[in-house]
Amino acid sequence: MSEITGAILGRASEPRLQAPAPGNDVLNEAFACAARAPDHALLRPWRYLVIEGDGLDALADVLARAADDSAMPSEAKLRSMPRRAPMIIAAITRHQSHPKVPAVEETLSTGCGVAYLLLALQAHGFAGMWRTGPANYHPVVHEGLGLADNESLAGLIYVGTPIQRKPAVPRPESNEFVQRWPAQGI
Numbered sequence: 001m002s003e004i005t006g007a008i009l010g011r012a013s014e015p016r017l018q019a020p021a022p023g024n025d026v027l028n029e030a031f032a033c034a035a036r037a038p039d040h041a042l043l044r045p046w047r048y049l050v051i052e053g054d055g056l057d058a059l060a061d062v063l064a065r066a067a068d069d070s071a072m073p074s075e076a077k078l079r080s081m082p083r084r085a086p087m088i089i090a091a092i093t094r095h096q097s098h099p100k101v102p103a104v105e106e107t108l109s110t111g112c113g114v115a116y117l118l119l120a121l122q123a124h125g126f127a128g129m130w131r132t133g134p135a136n137y138h139p140v141v142h143e144g145l146g147l148a149d150n151e152s153l154a155g156l157i158y159v160g161t162p163i164q165r166k167p168a169v170p171r172p173e174s175n176e177f178v179q180r181w182p183a184q185g186i
């Protein structure tokens, strides 16, 4: 097994996170990894917001505004969400009009970047958890985070030092989700 595949096979999201969050050196390396995401036409269709300290209180205020919508969780629940980690990284897709690149490809590129970001953080002993939930798609939250009309929120990545590793997630065997095509005849 290579060092890289070993790191990927060891990847796990961790919901229980505490300080310290990664410092600038680790973050810069992780974002450099995120920028290696495959990217059709090199549109660079992603940007990230790093939120910590007082920023988490400001994010709690932004999320709480969505509670006016009865389809959203309660204000108390929304306010408590940013307290789950010492740092949150908002992953944003910047949709651009390109004749050869449909919007879904920009979202996919962002997802690849987030995956690399998570792996890079894990390589330095940190952990993360990608979360969305209904507030992720609420216009009040987008406005509060300063998203432009052509941007969407791919998710909030909760980042920190794991308090306790979660139980192992069962992973499917490749023969459960991979086939040869066309199907092999008998």
Ligand SMILES: Cc1cc2nc3c(=O)[nH]c(=O)nc-3n(C[C@H](O)[C@H](O)[C@H](O)COP(=O)(O)O)c2cc1C
Residues within 6 Å of the ligand: 011, 012, 013, 014, 129, 130, 131, 132, 133, 154, 155, 169
């Ligand atoms: C786009 C996206 C959104 C997600 N949103 C949530 C979420 O809101 N809440 C949650 O518990 N897990 C969410 N997850 C799943 C976790 O990040 C995580 O992948 C899952 O718990 C499985 O753990 P693992 O990453 O260790 O396999 C999301 C994953 C993705 C890719």
